[in-house]
Amino acid sequence: MDRIVIRGKSPLNGTIPISGAKNSALKLMAASLLTDGELLLENMPRLADARFMAHLLAHLGVEAEERAGNQLSLKAASLSGTTAPYDLVRKMRATFNVLGPLLAREGKAKVSLPGGCAIGARPVDLHLKAMEALGAEITLEEGYVLAQAPAGGLTGGHIVFPFVSVGATEHAMLAAVLARGTSRLENCAREPEIADLANCLNAMGAKVSGAGTGTITIEGVTSLNGTLWPVVADRIETGTYAMAAAAAGGDVTLTGVVPAHNQALWADLREAGVTVEEGETSVRIAREGPLKAVDMQTAPYPGFPTDLQAQFMALMCLAEGASVIRETIFENRFMHAPELTRLGARIDVRGNEAVVRGPAPLKGAPVMATDLRASVSLVIAGLAAAGETIVSRVYHLDRGFERLEEKLSACGADIRREKEQA
Secondary structure, eight states: OEEEEEEOOOOEEEEEEOOBOHHHHHHHHHHGGGBSSEEEEESOOOOHHHHHHHHHHHHTTOEEEEETTTEEEEEOSSOSOSEEOHHHHTTOGGGGGGHHHHHHHHSEEEEEOOOOOSSOOOOSHHHHHHHHHTTOEEEEETTEEEEEOOTTOOBOOEEEOSSOOHHHHHHHHHHHTTSBSEEEEESOOOOHHHHHHHHHHHHTTOEEEOBTBSEEEEEOOSOBOOEEEEOOBOHHHHHHHHHHHHHHOEEEEEESOOGGGGHHHHHHHHHTTOEEEEOSSEEEEEEOSOOBOOOEEBOSTTSBOGGGHHHHHHHHTTSBEEEEEEOOSOSSOOTHHHHHHHTTOEEEEETTEEEEEEOOOOBOOEEEOOSHHHHHHHHHHHHHSBSEEEEEOTHHHHTTOSSHHHHHHTTTOEEEEEEOOO
């Protein structure tokens, strides 16, 4: 098992290219099940989660081929089955999203209930109710979801989500594009990744409108074709490296980004005393002086992303004053706080609220990653800490960050990956 070793206090200067969005790429991969044509994804991130999804798709009969230039070719000329077994679904939640496409194309699916990071219950009931609204019959049996479409296939339906859910919104879209008639989705999530999925589906011949707003309308079509589609830039990776630069100090330009996707973060960074200069496809992040404490509350897009909360907490450990951070999306998502305190952070957690008092004189120590975003918050803290920080269990990190050590090293960070010592 690998670990990451960081010697802190080196400012970051240079350029960091941003990869395609993990949270978009995985759902785009699932869309390959909807057509017998080739779906060629460009700007595809090379991540553990993408490999997990590729393994599942291969089990279902999808031919997957990695190509030069971060391209991934997916072709499901014919499917070899409609069962997604536990061993291939338990590692991450996104694999559950094959249920809708299988149901839409083949009229049936058997998919294991999902696993994933331990950051909250995140039940899939909204996903299943969406399928039922499209006419599917759903039963649960021995940890599996058994879904059956009516004779003639899924039919358009009216789906009202009781609360905003990114996964359920995307899953309903993936199923409804091949349903007969019109589907109307209300109280939808508005994340950029949803618009990316909708635009790709439309390039494949779907008729999806309203993605990025609270109401999405889908006119069902009988079939979809293949297409070439570039995965949208990863706004979470963008924000993560922005906060790494702010924590370490220096001057870093992030390239290949969509600056508009991180407006909530840019506002908080500017309030904290960080220079943020937005270009068309780049953002410059610079800091010389002290950081100021800023209160923050996570919220659905366009609010502050829950996937950047841990990184922001690490940054606020360095800020002058007290910062109040409220987590409103997931319960149990402050597991990084005890690990940050091992580096010298002063954090008081009370339910869904954490008070961070700074500036804390961070010092390197052995720490352990607990989930994907928590792992990179420890890297950010390590960049600002005196001495050596060792981050263990970095398989969490590999799920969502491509070539992290390489990108940070190129900007002057003293960071390396090594095998865990026995």
